Amino acid sequence: MKIHEHQAKELFRETGIPTTIGKVAFSVDEARKAAQELFDKGNSVVVVKAQIHAGGRGKAGGVKLARSVDEAAKLAGEILGKVLVTPQTGPQGQEVRRLWIESGSKIEKEFYLSMLVDRKTQALSVLAAAEGGMDIEELAHSHPEKILSFSISLVSGPKTFHGRNLSHFLGLGEAHVAECALFLQKIYEFFWKTDASMVEINPLALVSEGATKKLLALDAKVTFDDNGVFRHPKLKELFDPTEVDAKELEAAKYDLNFIALDGSIGCMVNGAGLAMATMDIVKTYGGEPANFLDVGGGATAEKVREAFKIILKDPKVKAIFVNIFGGIMKCDVIAEGIISASKEIQLHVPLVVRLEGTNVDLGRKMLETSGLKIHTAVTMAEGAEKVVKAMKGN
Amino acid sequence: MSVLVGKESIVITQGITGKAGLFHSQQCRDYGTKLVGGVTPGKGGQKVDNFHVWDSCAEAVAAVGANVSMVFVPPAAAADSILEAFESGIPLVVAITEGIPVLDMMRVKKYLDLKNYELSREGKSQLRLIGPNCPGIITPGAAKIGIMPGYIHRPGSVGIVSRSGTLTYEAVHQVTQMGMGQSTCIGIGGDPIQGMNFIDALELFNNDPGTESVIMIGEIGGSAEEEAAAWIQKNMKKPVAGFIAGVTAPPGRRMGHAGAIISGGGGTASSKIEALIAAGATVAKTPADMGTALKQALR
Numbered sequence: 001m002k003i004h005e006h007q008a009k010e011l012f013r014e015t016g017i018p019t020t021i022g023k024v025a026f027s028v029d030e031a032r033k034a035a036q037e038l039f040d041k042g043n044s045v046v047v048v049k050a051q052i053h054a055g056g057r058g059k060a061g062g063v064k065l066a067r068s069v070d071e072a073a074k075l076a077g078e079i080l081g082k083v084l085v086t087p088q089t090g091p092q093g094q095e096v097r098r099l100w101i102e103s104g105s106k107i108e109k110e111f112y113l114s115m116l117v118d119r120k121t122q123a124l125s126v127l128a129a130a131e132g133g134m135d136i137e138e139l140a141h142s143h144p145e146k147i148l149s150f151s152i153s154l155v156s157g158p159k160t161f162h163g164r165n166l167s168h169f170l171g172l173g174e175a176h177v178a179e180c181a182l183f184l185q186k187i188y189e190f191f192w193k194t195d196a197s198m199v200e201i202n203p204l205a206l207v208s209e210g211a212t213k214k215l216l217a218l219d220a221k222v223t224f225d226d227n228g229v230f231r232h233p234k235l236k237e238l239f240d241p242t243e244v245d246a247k248e249l250e251a252a253k254y255d256l257n258f259i260a261l262d263g264s265i266g267c268m269v270n271g272a273g274l275a276m277a278t279m280d281i282v283k284t285y286g287g288e289p290a291n292f293l294d295v296g297g298g299a300t301a302e303k304v305r306e307a308f309k310i311i312l313k314d315p316k317v318k319a320i321f322v323n324i325f326g327g328i329m330k331c332d333v334i335a336e337g338i339i340s341a342s343k344e345i346q347l348h349v350p351l352v353v354r355l356e357g358t359n360v361d362l363g364r365k366m367l368e369t370s371g372l373k374i375h376t377a378v379t380m381a382e383g384a385e386k387v388v389k390a391m392k393g394n
Numbered sequence: 395m396s397v398l399v400g401k402e403s404i405v406i407t408q409g410i411t412g413k414a415g416l417f418h419s420q421q422c423r424d425y426g427t428k429l430v431g432g433v434t435p436g437k438g439g440q441k442v443d444n445f446h447v448w449d450s451c452a453e454a455v456a457a458v459g460a461n462v463s464m465v466f467v468p469p470a471a472a473a474d475s476i477l478e479a480f481e482s483g484i485p486l487v488v489a490i491t492e493g494i495p496v497l498d499m500m501r502v503k504k505y506l507d508l509k510n511y512e513l514s515r516e517g518k519s520q521l522r523l524i525g526p527n528c529p530g531i532i533t534p535g536a537a538k539i540g541i542m543p544g545y546i547h548r549p550g551s552v553g554i555v556s557r558s559g560t561l562t563y564e565a566v567h568q569v570t571q572m573g574m575g576q577s578t579c580i581g582i583g584g585d586p587i588q589g590m591n592f593i594d595a596l597e598l599f600n601n602d603p604g605t606e607s608v609i610m611i612g613e614i615g616g617s618a619e620e621e622a623a624a625w626i627q628k629n630m631k632k633p634v635a636g637f638i639a640g641v642t643a644p645p646g647r648r649m650g651h652a653g654a655i656i657s658g659g660g661g662t663a664s665s666k667i668e669a670l671i672a673a674g675a676t677v678a679k680t681p682a683d684m685g686t687a688l689k690q691a692l693r
Contacts, residue, residue: 195496195497227495228498273556273639276613
């Protein structure tokens, strides 16, 4: 589960991770008030930041500086309601519904810092770079030597020497060792307190406040482990449904794994691996999947019906491919779900069904006698070929 | 021959009185697995459908000498249950539970690493965890410990290891349809932190006289397949066929399995396929070709 920058920064503050001061604003009025407060406190610059979950906001025009309350209000008016298109939002973009108005900082230098669940080391790992604001994944590809990466032992947790290594790598020498260690320790603490799966600070900045220089999290991106959210009812409330595709929300209600894609062939499959493989084979035969949908191992007829309805309601879908290998999931349950969904919502596109596994004969018979127009297939290759042909209208 | 489980396995189910735990325990017993009972704290002494119920793993070990535990305990308590099984002297735990918090599993993994280091210094055999979030393990005709449909399997010489459940069934089905059979099938699960990995399974198959070839089924995310490919190139004495799911998956989206996500340049299907081919494996172009890829590899 992702949250907004302003929510992450509030959690940072509670944990003791140094970050900027600001307020969330859902309207121009609120933005004006928030800016006024910051100017009253003696800030000479405030930052108006679009709050969407996707990264790349700055380049898309979602982050602007203001030197007066009026300018902040004007910028807020421009950014609120705007659809930001960044490499992470996809071409349809994401509408800005809230802003974060924060104090401007006098930035000396920007860095990159993140901590994440590392599959390779099966531990928490830190990534850092002496350049901030850039795309870390691109940097990892082009200049891996510019990235510091290390795992933290569960036995020790982050120690001062980790902080020293980080500080020296960032070119901050001995002066900021304690601060670097504090960042690592507090982020680590945050992970265990919240079941986070990723914390990314890009940029982490060295800012000057009068004569002193200190490290500050200028941005905050946090992802929580979906499997751990149940233990944190308060964090669950931070979920913003407007950041998620409506079909995906509907699917989540029924505990279905659904991801909307751009193609025209609706897919309904059991099991995540088989669902991915089904998308792949559809593509091999010249089609494009409209979605990833895993109904799970032990789905009921009701769940299958709801899943099928979500696909039927998608106007992009020109043909549907149901690919089921029944193990625990019985083929007759799948058939029952398809038939009852098609009674509620007219089946208006070609449907190809490939059933295999437990109770396959019963399932096939139910579909045959249902009166629905269904193309059947024995193997998934045959099914994929048929559904692509059907989509193209022949 | 087979790996890890067989006729000698004495199995208990942790969470046996739950709906899924009981159903699958019955299915395993019907298949012929020596599944004698299970653990549900607070319900010790009861019987469900002729299964003994104990309060703890230690009691089950003392009573029947259980040497495998199948875990169906709900996510919040699953990591605790896995550790309990190991601490009770059960050397193999098969964790079916889906949705265990990743950081819980990170602790379990660290426990296993440290424990296995101690055991290896003492010259003792290792503790093994399969899963979580996996279909389990089956040695056809001998022991089914998991949720896979037993009847599609057939005893034979193909070892199968996979991150995905239903995709494994697809491979098993194709192998069986070709008139061949499986030595053992291991579902290692789709979570980012897991017990056994591909290399652990490949090593077992490599040393198993009953396994003559291997199908390895991977998917996008992480670098486990690339690491496995490097291991195959160096060590594998037997033909390997592979398949990687997720060629068409968009970057940054989690494809059902928490592990199945492409981030940055890493974890793509194409890098995994290239690594496997470079290691000498035959890679199926589509999931419908896993059986034929194996045939090619055997040539």
